[in-house]
Amino acid sequence: MFKGLNKLIWFLCRSVFLALPLLLASVNASAVAAEDTDVEFAIFSLNDELPQLSKNKARMLYRGKSKRISGSLKIVLVDLPETSIHREDFYKMLLGKSVSQMNGYWAGLAFSGKGSPPEELDSDDIKQILKWLNDNPNGIAYAPIESVPEEVNILITVPQGE
Numbered sequence: 001m002f003k004g005l006n007k008l009i010w011f012l013c014r015s016v017f018l019a020l021p022l023l024l025a026s027v028n029a030s031a032v033a034a035e036d037t038d039v040e041f042a043i044f045s046l047n048d049e050l051p052q053l054s055k056n057k058a059r060m061l062y063r064g065k066s067k068r069i070s071g072s073l074k075i076v077l078v079d080l081p082e083t084s085i086h087r088e089d090f091y092k093m094l095l096g097k098s099v100s101q102m103n104g105y106w107a108g109l110a111f112s113g114k115g116s117p118p119e120e121l122d123s124d125d126i127k128q129i130l131k132w133l134n135d136n137p138n139g140i141a142y143a144p145i146e147s148v149p150e151e152v153n154i155l156i157t158v159p160q161g162e
């Protein structure tokens with residue numbers, strides 16, 4: 001009985017010892033990747049009449065808790081593709097949620113009839129975002145701030161780490 005247990009313990013210790021360098025390399029790669037994602041996002045529109053947003057109002061919009069700005073102006077949100085790394089970063093930074101958590105959240109709202117998710121674009125190319133905003137006068141989008149043209153109405157910026 002003890003002989004079999006000793007072999008099992010030896011095997012587990014050896015496995016952990018051999019896997020440790022791979023685990024450390026993976027953790028280091030994740031840390032480097034996290035450092036490379038220091039992105040600031042802009043929530044913006046082409047409609048100059050839309051007012052600036054507070055962080056709380058931006059969160060309410062992207063949680064489906066609000067569909068209006070300034071009481072009566074109904075807005076429409078657009079989302080980047082689910083596969084976009086920018087979408088993942090944006091939701092983590094603004095709401096502290098992953099894309100899968102937000103998908104589940106939106107599914108619950110849709111099922112209960114309390115809301116529907118933002119329209120999803122096919123690509124996170126800024127040209128496609130601007131085209132969608134042109135077609136939706138009260139539309140609001142987000143993108144990394146360095147890709148946002150100067151002529152848009154930036155409603156709020158979402159910095160890394162907030």
